[in-house]
Amino acid sequence: MSDVSISPGLPQSGLEQPVSVFEMIREDIISGRLEPNERLKVAELSDRYGTSTNPVREALQQLRGEGFVIMEPNRGARVLPIDEAFVRDIIEIEVLIEPTLTRWFVSIATDADIAALEAAQAEIEAVNFSDATRHGQLDTRFHQLIYDRHYNRHAAELWWKHREILRAIARRYPTSLSRRAAVLSEHRELIARIKAQDADGAAAVVAQHVEGSGRHIIEQMGAAKRLRP
Amino acid sequence: MSDVSISPGLPQSGLEQPVSVFEMIREDIISGRLEPNERLKVAELSDRYGTSTNPVREALQQLRGEGFVIMEPNRGARVLPIDEAFVRDIIEIEVLIEPTLTRWFVSIATDADIAALEAAQAEIEAVNFSDATRHGQLDTRFHQLIYDRHYNRHAAELWWKHREILRAIARRYPTSLSRRAAVLSEHRELIARIKAQDADGAAAVVAQHVEGSGRHIIEQMGAAKRLRP
DNA sequence: AATTCAAAAATAATGTACGATCCAATCAAT
């Protein structure tokens, strides 16, 4: 394979700003500036991003291909609407993939890798959920340290796509105190298992971590719906 | 969720012909009429399909989003080039997903479902690899009977997408006699496990089936490369 | 004469503009 990725793929730093219309719309969806289920009118968007309609249409098609946007014939595009079932579906896939990626990491992790993980975790604990967006970034980076090392780029990119979708949802809801505690302790536990070269243990922690994260989001979605249906 | 799929999704019969430019290009990629790594020039394609350039450009963007096409800035689109590592990556994911989908099927399968599976298998054995394309269709349908029943549409669509990619590759290579025998016996074994309500057994057979299929494709790719490098 | 390199031409992607047509949702009138 060349250095050409089949999709935008994983960013190197996570700090660069979007340049293409595609990236800008994508970013607006993930960051929540475009609501789930919101209609995406080509004219509006081309205006918003200061381009003509063609680039917008092409960007929407690409987003459709990636699953961030749905389109109905002659009725245009909408931001992917997300319900509990959708989150559950993604989480079920991640529960299969992430432990597998983690197992590989355990087998190749160096001291430097573990030090990087511990540093990332220290940052997470320092922020301590005071800034939700910042926590999201750091948490993503923590896991990215693990998954980026995997030889299966396809699986890593799938994780990344799911991660972005989940991030787009999760940012609309608060994180409960109990979930916060669980996140921290599971991260610590994960590092410990990696250090101990316990691949199965690490995989089990990750599975629990992913599942807990999914359950938490689904519960928050339900709670929010009960408040304002 | 509504009845709107996030992507073209799974067809009902598998027999209808493509209508949109998107579907036609996709079909030409999967069927091999467009070679892996072949350049996809907008003007050529718009000519080929009798449309203007705009629909072609949008179709290519959508295909890029789905991963069938890669694009480099200012250098246009190419059909996804496929190497052994790519097949391995997809197979590794399928080895995780398909057994899980199968487990669910075992828990909900009715007599009618099993009869349908047996009928599909009978057809496969009747064709007996005499027509590779036909076998491919039937084999896809066999597994589709299982996966279509799953509540996780996201996972089922992922399977479908991977299936199509693998089909596009596999059709370029012959199926060895030993692989043919393995396919038939594994299918029979799978049906037996499902009948016996042995979810773990069925999942194990599927895992072996997927892995064997991947190994076979990779071996054929290697063999072909050794002949004409 | 052969080789190298740079300028120029050709090719093709990308972006803009705009008009035609079609679909479906809304509103009006029967």
Added chain:
DNA sequence: ATTGATTGGATCGTACATTATTTTTGAATT
């Protein structure tokens, strides 16, 4: 309530401008 006209917006087509890439050409050097 059904039908029919209006209208917003998507879809598709055409044409052309701009920019980047690739190929060709031709001059200069070895």
